[in-house]
Amino acid sequence: MPRNSVNPIEPYTLKNGEKRYRFQIYLGTNPLTGKEQRTTRSNFKTQKEAKVALLQIKYEIDKGTFQKKSYDTYGELYVLWIENYKNNVEASTYRKTLGIFKNHILPVMKDYRIEKITIDICQKHVNEWAQKFKNYRATISYAAKVLDFAIKRGIIQTNPYNLVDMPTAITKRKVMQQEEKEENFYTKNELNNFLTCLKSENDFKKYTLFHVLAYTGMRKGELLALKWTDIDFENHEITVSKAISLDYNNKIYLKSTKTGKTRIISIDSNTENILMQWKKQQMKDCMVLGFNAKSKTQLVFSNKYNSYMQPSLTQKWLKKITDTHKLKAITTHGFRHTHCSLLFEAGVTIKEVQDRLGHTDVQTTMNIYAHVSPERKTSAIDKFAHYLAN
Structure with a gap:
């Protein structure tokens, strides 16, 4: 049996300079492993407090009622x-x-x-x-x-x-x-003004990216995971089946959508034309950099290495644009709310909005509906007054 110290209680000092006491006590041999077992107790404010705890453990060991606690804190x-x-x-x-x-x-x-x-x-x-x-x-x-x-x-x-x-x-x-606080979405006029200002900067990649966000309501991670094979120009549809995200090491990885479900988004002819123009420009840009943009795995939006873009980059772009043109500041996710709000303003039903945005719970859609633009609220009261008057 190991030799016990005369006084196993020892002092130590915390980072803030306060003094504490601790001790270690031998419990015997583990019958399963044959190894010695010990337990440690610490953070006692006084030596007397530590001594009381030590005597209590010794008493429980002698009676055979002691249970080792591996995780004290x-x-x-x-x-x-x-x-x-x-x-x-x-x-x-x-x-x-x-x-x-x-x-x-x-x-x-x-x-x-x-x-x-x-x-x-x-x-x-x-x-x-x-x-x-x-x-x-x-x-x-x-x-x-x-x-x-x-x-x-x-x-x-x-x-x-x-x-x-x-x-x-x-x-x-x-x-x-x-x-x-100011709502995190653009009204119809604010969105049009934003896209006009962005177009004037002659950066077609940025213009296309924010246009697609505003006109599809996709999540940022979904858009940055999009490949050209996900876009069906013949049937005017985009298949959203995956997204990118960051792991705990800040590395990008591919995952399923937030709901785990695939959805199909219809796109208007103008958005389709913008995407086709961007595809042609991207092919030229990739050719200069030595990448094959005709590959089936080609991303719609990629970085200079023709790989996934850092998700934080869109917010940096957005801040620079809004600061330069003195526009209302919203987040990248705010374009999803913008799309939702303008769908309601256009008269689209809640169920249709829910399906388009991929909300599993209609309450999520309703929460956004509760913060629709002033134009929509004015329209609602006008319809109410018109109904009562006729």
Whole structure:
């Protein structure tokens, strides 16, 4: 049997200069592996507190009731949870999750001992996150997943995040503040003005890209994954079956659409002509660079290496264009909302809009419908007044 230290409790210093105590204790030999087993406890504020915990563990070992806890802190358990989580989600979702934990959850929770996390502690962080973030519920949901993971492993019995009170007053205030902000789409006149300004810059690739976004409502990732074989000029249709995204290493990869379903989008003759013109120019550009643009795998929009474009590039283009011409700033995704809004304004039914944009849930379509342009709202009240008057 290994020789025990006279006093296994030792002090150490945190990064912020505070003093803490820890100890390691021998548990015996693992009957399955034949290897020595030890457990460590740390983060005690006083030597007396560490001594009490040490005596308690020794007592449980003597009685045969001690159960080794491999994951003492939230941060330690998170490491195991995230490895399992990684195998069950898209790489892009995993990347987003890493960011939420790194930026918002781990900085405040990683050092908490799992069994010491109370409802009050969770409530405190829920209130903080609600003040900081619009989508704070997602942060809470992710934070709770690690504790659900702890329940499955018998470390704790209940998840305190399931018992917190959601700050509804803060939520309502944030919704009101959001509604006061400028909407993330263009009206008909704003879109036409944007495309006119863009056309004047004589960059046909950019013009084509934003025109197609506005006239099809495709997601950016779907558009950047598009190949010429996906466009049926004879039947005036585009097949949307895949998208590009970034994994946790910021590398581009090809995946299915957001809903996992393929959809067919009809295109108007003007959009079709613009695409045909771009195809001819792209072939010339690729020939100069030594690429074969006639390949069946040729992308509609590619980078200078004739590979996938970085998704962030479109937003950089957009910002430069709106700044140069002093236009309303929207995001690249705002062109999808623009397309949706103008479809409603043109009188297209909600069901038709849902199918065209590939929304699995009609509520998503309805949420955009609730923020349609002033022209559409005026039209609605005019129709109402006309109906009552006749």
